[in-house]
Amino acid sequence: MSPDPIVHVRGLTKVYRGGRRAAATPALDGLDLSVTAGSVFGLLGPNGAGKTTLIKVLLGLVPRWKGEARMFGRDVGESAARSRVGYLPEAHRFPTYLTGRQVLLLYGMLSGKSAGWLRSKTDHWLKRLNILDAADTKVREYSKGMQQRLGLAQALIHEPELVFLDEPTDGVDPVGRAVIREIVEDLRASGTTVFINSHLLMEVEQICDRVVILSKGKLLREGTVSDLTPKTGLVSIEADPLPDDLEEVLAGVGTGFARNDRGFVISADNEALDEVVDRLRARGISIRTISPRRLTLEESFIESITGEER
Amino acid sequence: MNTHTLRALFLDAIYQVLDNRVFRVLGVLILLPVAVVFCIGFREEELVLFFGLKTYSYDSLIESFSLSAASIAEARVMLIENTADIIAGFLSGSLGMAVMIAATAFFVPRMLEKGAVETLFHKPVPRLWFFLSRYVAGLVFVALLCTALVSGVYAGFLVSSGYSYGGVFWELPGAVYAFGIVHAVSMAIGVWTRSTPAAILLSIFFFVGNGCVHTAWSMKESFTHDREAAEDSDTEGLSQLLEGLSVALDTAHFILPKPGDAGRMVESLRGNEPQKNRSVRIQTNGESIGDASHLMGWDAAPRYSYVVSLLSTIAFTAGLLFLGWRKLARADL
Numbered sequence: 001m002s003p004d005p006i007v008h009v010r011g012l013t014k015v016y017r018g019g020r021r022a023a024a025t026p027a028l029d030g031l032d033l034s035v036t037a038g039s040v041f042g043l044l045g046p047n048g049a050g051k052t053t054l055i056k057v058l059l060g061l062v063p064r065w066k067g068e069a070r071m072f073g074r075d076v077g078e079s080a081a082r083s084r085v086g087y088l089p090e091a092h093r094f095p096t097y098l099t100g101r102q103v104l105l106l107y108g109m110l111s112g113k114s115a116g117w118l119r120s121k122t123d124h125w126l127k128r129l130n131i132l133d134a135a136d137t138k139v140r141e142y143s144k145g146m147q148q149r150l151g152l153a154q155a156l157i158h159e160p161e162l163v164f165l166d167e168p169t170d171g172v173d174p175v176g177r178a179v180i181r182e183i184v185e186d187l188r189a190s191g192t193t194v195f196i197n198s199h200l201l202m203e204v205e206q207i208c209d210r211v212v213i214l215s216k217g218k219l220l221r222e223g224t225v226s227d228l229t230p231k232t233g234l235v236s237i238e239a240d241p242l243p244d245d246l247e248e249v250l251a252g253v254g255t256g257f258a259r260n261d262r263g264f265v266i267s268a269d270n271e272a273l274d275e276v277v278d279r280l281r282a283r284g285i286s287i288r289t290i291s292p293r294r295l296t297l298e299e300s301f302i303e304s305i306t307g308e309e310r
Numbered sequence: 311m312n313t314h315t316l317r318a319l320f321l322d323a324i325y326q327v328l329d330n331r332v333f334r335v336l337g338v339l340i341l342l343p344v345a346v347v348f349c350i351g352f353r354e355e356e357l358v359l360f361f362g363l364k365t366y367s368y369d370s371l372i373e374s375f376s377l378s379a380a381s382i383a384e385a386r387v388m389l390i391e392n393t394a395d396i397i398a399g400f401l402s403g404s405l406g407m408a409v410m411i412a413a414t415a416f417f418v419p420r421m422l423e424k425g426a427v428e429t430l431f432h433k434p435v436p437r438l439w440f441f442l443s444r445y446v447a448g449l450v451f452v453a454l455l456c457t458a459l460v461s462g463v464y465a466g467f468l469v470s471s472g473y474s475y476g477g478v479f480w481e482l483p484g485a486v487y488a489f490g491i492v493h494a495v496s497m498a499i500g501v502w503t504r505s506t507p508a509a510i511l512l513s514i515f516f517f518v519g520n521g522c523v524h525t526a527w528s529m530k531e532s533f534t535h536d537r538e539a540a541e542d543s544d545t546e547g548l549s550q551l552l553e554g555l556s557v558a559l560d561t562a563h564f565i566l567p568k569p570g571d572a573g574r575m576v577e578s579l580r581g582n583e584p585q586k587n588r589s590v591r592i593q594t595n596g597e598s599i600g601d602a603s604h605l606m607g608w609d610a611a612p613r614y615s616y617v618v619s620l621l622s623t624i625a626f627t628a629g630l631l632f633l634g635w636r637k638l639a640r641a642d643l
Contacts, residue, residue: 016642059432061643079434087432093425097329109318110433
């Protein structure tokens with residue numbers, strides 16, 4: 001028996017009313033989605049696909065929608081469900097009159113935790129995100145990257161079971177990004193469910209187990225990262241030295257030969273690949289790497305979106 | 311919602327006030343009148359300025375200010391209490407209110423800015439509580455400043471004049487009450503427009519317009535009362551237009567909140583008569599048209615009753631807060 005979904009959405013429809021002259025825009029159009037606990041989800045889609053609206057409906061930020069939306073088996077309107085959720089909004093802003101430490105304390109208390117409990121956690125998160133030195137500095141003096149780190153700490157300090165991260169690495173330097181990836185790994189290990197909404201598809205590919213692609217308010221594709229990045233049938237081979245008559249050496253084996261700086265790419269099944277290796281070795285060519293090429297998430301994403309538009 | 315959440319909302323209100331630059335500037339500015347009070351010594355025998363640098367006899371003061379005091383002791387008390395009330399009443403006056411509105415009008419628009427609102431409102435706390443916490447923050451802002459001013463004035467007269475005037479603390483609830491009304495206007499406008507300049511301008515516009523309506527009504531009532539007392543039947547000659555205006559003025563007066571009554575209600579609670587020397591008086595055709603404050607009281611007819619004033623003001627203020635909250639509750643954030 002499969003476990004109860006942590007997020008369950010059925011027939012979710014949200015239409016933003018336009019102004020007097022603007023037409024009403026459906027942001028979510030009968031969306032069905034069910035998410036079980038303990039995975040890291042990439043929430044992808046082009047601009048206006050409904051990603052942020054979905055998160056906002058789940059977090060009670062957007063009223064007047066139709067359909068069914070539940071978290072932890074409770075209606076999303078119930079505050080009890082939201083106390084188990086952490087959220088890092090895109091381009092978030094904290095009150096500038098607070099220090100970093102006060103932000104974590106107050107926002108943690110708003111999630112129902114006691115001040116004493118939060119104080120015991122604050123330094124851990126500030127240190128982990130490398131902003132402990134600025135703990136007692138007003139947020140107005142934080143750089144964008146520091147604010148982003150503080151936002152992540154705010155989303156996690158009350159130890160939520162479900163976390164929504166909207167562009168979590170936006171404005172963060174490479175070292176900070178690595179730290180954030182590490183934290184997401186730890187969340188996964190501890191059984192926390194994480195939704196990541198990011199335009200950096202390479203990052204999503206690196207971090208996420210599963211990916212959900214939305215388009216025009218509907219679920220377009222859903223699956224593991226492997227499902228969405230299938231093998232292309234192409235094999236990339238790096239070899240040395242590369243003779244000028246390489247194409248002739250491999251004549252009649254595989255198809256779609258294409259040479260590049262370090263080697264070549266060829267479309268070959270296992271049998272053909274063995275033949276390629278034999279011929280190269282027979283010519284005394286050293287084989288450095290053989291790697292089957294998969295579709296990247298970005299390619300898969302673009303293919304899905306353009307395919308749907310056609 | 312639990313106690314931690316409520317505490318967080320309260321702490322947030324306090325932090326927001328204490329970090330406010332206008333609050334700090336006002337805090338420093340408050341020290342000026344307080345310092346002046348410390349430099350004025352209303353001694354038993356004479357008025358001593360700057361710790362003895364200059365002295366004035368009460369006889370000359372009574373003559374200069376045409377005080378209607380029966381004795382020097384009474385003149386001294388009158389001077390102290392009037393001076394204290396005028397200084398402490400600054401915050402509930404027009405200029406004080408305008409400064410307070412300008413200092414607190416950003417509370418709601420800033421909370422609703424993109425990026426800030428999502429971070430806050432996704433928490434398991436009803437939107438009403440966030441809205442009310444901003445309202446409370448405004449009241450805390452005024453209460454703290456008023457307490458500092460009133461306490462300073464009280465301490466000043468106690469030290470320099472040896473006179474304990476506890477009545478000055480009555481200015482505190484009056485100022486908070488009056489500000490509570492205007493702050494509700496500012497909050498509602500803040501939710502609807504999400505703009506600080508709009509909240510400031512429209513609130514001040516409302517405050518001034520509201521004051522004009524009540525002043526006009528008060529003058530009309532006094533005029534009507536005086537004519538009735540003189541059994542003057544000329545009022546029958548009032549044109550239909552004037553009667554229509556009169557009804558409109560009555561309607562507006564009873565619907566709109568009455569921050570101006572705060573001072574009079576406080577005076578009444580303290581057991582003092584309304585201070586006519588601080589009320590508006592206009593001379594027309596050689597006759598004096600005053601305000602209707604002398605007609606008002608807790609036991610007066612409903613038209614002039616403080617109870618009606620209080621209830622209609624609370625209803626209006628609560629109504630505004632309700633409209634603001636309703637807009638907020640239904641908003642896509």
